[in-house]
Structures are given as C-alpha cells and as structure tokens.
Amino acid sequence: MFLEARGIVKAFGAFRAVDGADLDVGEGEIIGLIGPNGAGKSTFFNCLAGDAEPTAGTIRFLDQDITNATPEAHARLGMARTFQVPVTFEDMTVRDNVMVGAFLRHPGRTGAMRKAEEVLAFTGLSPLADSPARSLGTPGRKRLEIARALATEPRLLLLDEALAGLTPAEVRLAIELVRRIKGLGITIVIVEHIMEVILSLAERAVVFHQGKVIAQGAPRSVVDDPAVIAAYLGHHMKRVRM
Numbered sequence: 001m002f003l004e005a006r007g008i009v010k011a012f013g014a015f016r017a018v019d020g021a022d023l024d025v026g027e028g029e030i031i032g033l034i035g036p037n038g039a040g041k042s043t044f045f046n047c048l049a050g051d052a053e054p055t056a057g058t059i060r061f062l063d064q065d066i067t068n069a070t071p072e073a074h075a076r077l078g079m080a081r082t083f084q085v086p087v088t089f090e091d092m093t094v095r096d097n098v099m100v101g102a103f104l105r106h107p108g109r110t111g112a113m114r115k116a117e118e119v120l121a122f123t124g125l126s127p128l129a130d131s132p133a134r135s136l137g138t139p140g141r142k143r144l145e146i147a148r149a150l151a152t153e154p155r156l157l158l159l160d161e162a163l164a165g166l167t168p169a170e171v172r173l174a175i176e177l178v179r180r181i182k183g184l185g186i187t188i189v190i191v192e193h194i195m196e197v198i199l200s201l202a203e204r205a206v207v208f209h210q211g212k213v214i215a216q217g218a219p220r221s222v223v224d225d226p227a228v229i230a231a232y233l234g235h236h237m238k239r240v241r242m
Helices: 041-049 071-077 094-102 109-123 138-150 168-183 195-201 219-223 226-233
Strands: 003-012 015-025 030-034 056-061 079-081 156-160 187-191 204-209 212-217
Touching: 003 041, 015 041, 015 212, 030 041, 030 195, 041 156, 041 187, 071 079, 079 138, 094 109, 094 138, 109 138, 138 156, 138 168, 168 187, 168 195, 187 195, 195 219, 204 219, 204 226, 212 219, 212 226, 219 226
Parallel strands: 030 187, 030 204, 079 156, 156 187
Antiparallel strands: 003 015, 003 056, 204 212
C-alpha cells in the first residue's frame, strides 16, 4: 500500500480528537477527507503529515514506518503539504518562496531556480514571479503554497482546505490545477469543506465524525449515506447537486 494508517489515536488529555481511524491510499488516487467542524479530520491529516505525533497507531508510507518521523523526514521521503492558512515568506518574492521548496532536491541555486521556474509556469504564477508574497490575495497565496510544495517533487501531496475562501470561479480554476497535478502522477489527499470540490475531484471520500471514520466510498454514494447526512450534511439536506 502506498500510504497506510492503522488505528490512529490522537488524544489531548482524556479527549480523543482522533479515535482509532484507519486509511488506505493507493498510488495515483485522490482521496477526500470530510466531516463537520471538530470531527477530527484535520488532526488526522496533521498526523499523516508529521506535524502531530499520534498517541497510538501506525502510519506507513512507501513501506516505511513514519509514525514518529519529523516533517523534514516526510518531505525527504516524498510527502508535501499545504496549510489551511497559507504560510508564505512575506518579504520574499514568489519565485524565492518556490525556490525554498526546490532546495530540498536541488541544493544548488541554479538547479533550484530552474525547478522553481518550471513549477511557476505549471501553476500559472510566472507573471507574479518577481512580486513579493505579501502582495498576493487569497487565491494567489494558496496557489503559491501548492507551488512551493510541488517544488519539493512530492509523490504524495496533502492539501489542507486549499480551495477554502475562493470564489466559485476561483474554485473552478483550482480544481483544474489539482487535476493537472494528478496528471503528473502525484497522489493527493485533500481535506475540504466544499462538498462540490470532493464530488468533482475525489475518487473516494472518507468521512470523519467524533474522531472516527463513519463512512467511505465513492463520493456520490457517501453523500447519500444516512450516517453522513445526519453527521455532516444535516437532516434537511439529502443530496448535494453540482
């Protein structure tokens, strides 16, 4: 299995934010993690990324145990992530921000710059390459985070609400970018509140509620699951239409 999580528990004192969650991800898949606020999906996501250490359970990536590995070790193994609130180097240019990621595989400045230019072109950020990161709006910041992650040449990309806060038109552009990223052969796990995004992108949706996985499967089937309707969509909402 490309990525495998078994029996993941993340406790804060007596409270279990994640309570025995499992996940299997095959190479080349796009998996969506969904659930109401406080369901545990983001905490679980942070455990996968190495930014939170599980209280119990195991995580394996590319046949290696990464349960307690550092974020740096995750990155070197081929895992990259974005954050709900974009984290950029404000006073650096867009190009230099992307080069920070590129230095992981290309320690020389020339090689890192070449990789950064390639990623900037792929993500549509080339016209903004010389602009300071602080000048970007929300869509640009989110795209810059994705670009910096891609510059590390990941095999697995973890997207944490990368489309939140965008207008419908911006969401459509972001969906197209994610599809093109998959076309590069990169596996994607995405945490997202916008159900239309999951329906458009994910081949499988995994639903969290009170720290547990309560359903998983094809997104359109999951939408109709009574447990999901009750826990996530609300009793008044039977279906999400595109």
